[in-house]
Amino acid sequence: MLRTRVLTALVLLPLILAALFRFPPLAWAGFTALIAGLALWEYARMAGMQAAAKWSYLLASAVLAGAAWKLDYRMGLVEHVAVLAFWLVLAPLWLVKRWKLKEGLLVRLLGWLLMFPAWFAMIDWRPVPQAGVQLLALMALVWVADIAAYFAGKAFGRRKLAPAISPGKSWEGVFGAVVAVALYSVVVNHLGWVPFSISDWLLLPVAVALTAVSVVGDLLESWFKRSAGIKDSSALLPGHGGVYDRIDSLIAVLAVANALSALVRF
Known part of the structure; x- marks a missing residue:
């Protein structure tokens, strides 16, 4: 299992770095849209959509993404505030209430709320390849948090964070992630590598908040899987599960970081 996981990572990492630093804007938008689309397909599976509904939903999503790119659409103030409200208020409440996904209009809108803001963030934070280092720094925050949480949890984990949702996670793991981030x-x-001038003392609370958001993103997808009765979002990535499994924290952090950055500009 570990060998397969490592081999898959060795294949994917050069591809992601090449796309991040070499792809022109259109190719980057298409590449990241493919990632978001695969995660949305897995989400539709967890939501219990039947085949016809699932493929029509994905087609509508692709049309929306294409239109957004063609029209050079950018999220406005209201949309960014809605993103913050979801990840900072509604998503934690979802975990507390443990609501289940029930196929319908609201679930489809939720899928777009999960994936589209993250996709727009990947475009906004990397308008040209030269800006790739800034987006990579933001993405690496999630990876640092994940790795630190894993090892801190293994070494010191005693108190369960959310045993009914993800039994393997602990508060000690979260504390380790916060320190590392x-x-x-x-x-x-x-x-x-931060795209704006900010002191360490102001950046630290933002970094800690983004760490908390990454945990919420991870737990939310874990709950979607648990309520759907599946272990992984799919088997697309050998040793890793599905695409959504790999970007569950990332989509939350990207969306929130982009919203905070936009609010500063507004």
């Missing part, structure tokens, strides 16, 4: 954010800021 705090250190990482200071390093990144001093390297000049």
Whole structure:
């Protein structure tokens, strides 16, 4: 299992880095739309959509994405506030209430709320290949949090974070992630990879908040899977499960970071 996981990562990482730093804007938009589309397909599976409904939903999603790119659409203030309200209020409430996905209009809108803001963020944060380092720094925050949480949880984990949703996660793992991300954010800021000027003391609470958001994103997808009675969102990535399994935290952090950045500009 570990060998398969490592081999898959060794194949995917060069592809992602090549896309991030080499693809022109249109190719980057298409590449990231494909990732979001695959995750949306897995989400539709978890939501219990039948084949015809699932494929019509994915077709509508592709048309919306194509139109957004063609019209150079960018999220406005209201949309960014809605994203923040979802990830900071509704998503945690969803975990507390443990609502189940029930196929219908609201579930389809939820899928778009999960994937589209993250896709727009990947376009906004990397308008040209030269800006790839800034997006990579933001994505790496999620990876640092995940790795630190795993090892801190293995070494010190005692108190379960959400045993009814994801029994393997612990509060000690979360604390380890917070410490690691705090250190990482200071390093990144001093390297000049943050796309705006900000002091370490102001950046730290933002980094901690994004760590909390990454945990919520992870737990939300874990709950979707548990309520659907499946272990992985799909088997597309050998040793890793599905695409949504790999970007569950990332879509939350991307969307929230982009919303916060936009609110500063507004």
